Amino acid sequence: GQSLEQPSEVTAVEGAIVQINCTYQTSGFYGLSWYQQHDGGAPTFLSYNALDGLEETGRFSSFLSRSDSYGYLLLQELQMKDSASYFCAVTGGFKTIFGAGTRLFVKA
Amino acid sequence: NAGVTQTPKFQVLKTGQSMTLQCAQDMNHEYMSWYRQDPGMGLRLIHYSVGAGITDQGEVPNGYNVSRSTTEDFPLRLLSAAPSQTSVYFCASSYQGVDSYEQYFGPGTRLTVT
Numbered sequence: 214g215q216s217l218e219q220p221s222e223v224t225a226v227e228g229a230i231v232q233i234n235c236t237y238q239t240s241g242f243y244g245l246s247w248y249q250q251h252d253g254g255a256p257t258f259l260s261y262n263a264l265d266g267l268e269e270t271g272r273f274s275s276f277l278s279r280s281d282s283y284g285y286l287l288l289q290e291l292q293m294k295d296s297a298s299y300f301c302a303v304t305g306g307f308k309t310i311f312g313a314g315t316r317l318f319v320k321a
Numbered sequence: 322n323a324g325v326t327q328t329p330k331f332q333v334l335k336t337g338q339s340m341t342l343q344c345a346q347d348m349n350h351e352y353m354s355w356y357r358q359d360p361g362m363g364l365r366l367i368h369y370s371v372g373a374g375i376t377d378q379g380e381v382p383n384g385y386n387v388s389r390s391t392t393e394d395f396p397l398r399l400l401s402a403a404p405s406q407t408s409v410y411f412c413a414s415s416y417q418g419v420d421s422y423e424q425y426f427g428p429g430t431r432l433t434v435t
Contacts, residue, residue, distance in 0.1 A: 221365065255427065256364065256411070256426050257426070257430055258423040261422055261423060302364075304422040307369065307371055307377070309366070309428075310363070310366060311363045313361065313363040313366040
């Protein structure tokens, strides 16, 4: 089966950097994705890592270590609009399974 | 492109009633899936399809049926609604390639079963 663990909540200050970690157990691993969801909205795709290393997209970066079954999402220059829930998700065997989500609170 | 559309946006059912949640996409994606989202539990995969005529079970398939007769549509049927099925339901579609598994989500259907 597949399972993921990520912290339930993280709080950071506007302008700061925050890292959200994700560990996973899965068979037939294809890659690790990250999604953002604002209250009342639908999840939106942020990034995907199939290989080890860092992927950068603007203020967001995502890292994967396949040997450690571990990844993280790095958010830089935090803005108030970044307050949302962030989900890691593993894809394997045509299934994409999501973690329970990390609620990020950005304070002024 | 409309992307992924879902109807209805809100629905209230009585226990034992059946209904179909509609999902359609216009991006010619082969892969479609249904998730339910309960508070504090993230998104749980109900059923998925890798193409027309092919469906399979996800993590929580009991009480739900799906079919995929066309690439565009992937309806989810609740056979006999139960209060435990009160949730927000999201449909998603994606192009499945080796370099990306980006899923596009619909706006969701908020279902209450009384």
